[in-house]
Amino acid sequence: MTPAKLAATVLTAARAVFTARGLDLSVLPASITVERPRNPEHGDYASNLAMQVAKRAGLNNPRELATALAEELGRAPGVKSVEIAGPGFLNIRLDAAAAGSLARLVVQAGREYGRSEQLAGQRVNLEFVSANPTGPIHLGHTRWAAVGDSLHRILAAAGAEVTSEHYINDAGAQVERFGRSLMAAATGEPAPEDGYGGEYVAEIAQRIVAADPEILSLPADEALLSFRDQGYLMMLQEMRESLERFGVHFDVWFSERTLHDGGAVEHALDELRKQGHIYESEGAIWLRTTDFTDDKDRVLIRSNGEKTYFAADAAYYINKRERGFDRCIYMLGADHHGYVGRLKAIAACAGDDPDVNIEILIGQLVNLLRGGVPVRLSKRAGNIITLDELVEAVGVDAARYSLARSSTDSTLTLDIEEITRKSSDNPVFYVQYAHARISSLLRNAAELGIGRGDDFDAALLSHERENDLLKTLGDFPAVVATAAELREPHRIARYLEEQVANNYHRFYDACRVLPQGDEAATDLTRARLWLVEATRVVLANGLELLGVSAPERM
């Protein structure tokens, strides 16, 4: 019996009670969920339905309605008992067999367990990282890389059709500065005032000169363009490789230049003009974003004829919509939260619904300490911690996990010394260890020639630890669905460490699975092997959603 099935059973019971009493069926919700009480005395599951609907059904005593519900629900198959508590909670206990049968469902579903069709039919464009190709991926981007890629996996698991996308700012002042910085480095001059100064600049410059020695004898303006274009392409290639090593995949790398070169900006201006939100003032072309959710209007074409970055943003959004995405999700750092209003306004000015077609997730920044001392991040000063350095220090799994396990609403503080020195204390190992322990147990079972067979007696899984573990495994689909709906990958990590791994380790401590010495395997052995395999499935599926490996040995 899954929680979803039980919830449906509760609702069916409620409909029966309402019908029998001539109450208004329309006050019942279309669907409900059951809760998992923290206190075991409150049963396996609990429902607050009676309290929620009593008043609207014209009843002033929720407990009285709860009593009728309890009586009806108590007759449902798989339900062992229903008690009424407090102001009208229904505390529900399941038969051991009904609870234990969940292990069968999980094992049979395998890699599919946790997936749903909740977001089926949604075409989602998920843009994240979008780092300037003027330097390595640094720690600030790395949080979005981990969280964004995980969100990609979670949304897909919830049935959405998702395209992950990385925008390349290859058309603007930043790449120009990068080009000048490269050329200066190649010719032994100091970095320009507004340029980039890290060691990597000199290194890229050397590689360009090595690959293309003629570059230094070109006229200065041609050499500059060549440094710029070769340089950002090299940088881009490094970014891709770093991200792929990190397990982060982008379906599309979208070049800003192609917007300009392909006439997409002009096209966007036409579209916005059609919607009536464009005007001219002081020689510039403006978008009247204040018609919607912006605090000031924005310039699209400057009085000197240059297109603004904002114009490209608008063109990019319209381009996404024309490619068929009905939900455009942007993941931005808190240092860009000022863009929310204007991006929403672009959607509104284009005639879209800013509450549906565009969604902007703002994540707080990462603070970096080294031995308790703040490390300031500055790409231009070259004082940066890169994605590659973090991975080298702690590994992909620990890096991804520690970045993805906290809500992006919270500023994250990482101490380089701590995650390097204490890496064995990282919670990711707690989760991975549970998976490795299971894998080892299953290997031992195979060596002993003990299989779990085609089926098992679910009623044998009646130990308190088994019951806790079963209920935890039953929560997984709802956890994935919630993580998808709220765009919060950290829920997966918290569930895995605080629920699944924790309950498995406790079960393992209390319940012997394999026979000892000369003992023979029993029906209980086989039932527990089903439960163990079901746990392995949930751990593996959950870790997959985080892009973290599920090791068979540690």
Added chain:
RNA sequence: GCGCCCGUAGCUCAGCGGAUAGAGCAACAGACUUCUAAUCUGAAGGUCGCAGGUUCGAAUCCUGCCGGGCGCGCCA
């Protein structure tokens, strides 16, 4: 000044209106001749920033205040 985010155990953080607010780390006391002790058990640790409000019920929702982070260009 205006806007967004945060404020929960010594530290790092969970807790999409539900019952006695949790985990990890740190610190204390225990458990390994048996399926991996990277584990488990026990004890300890709290004015959920403050004050009102909504509700049968608020850490959670609303308002105000205090404290911290970030942002408010015809920059990119």
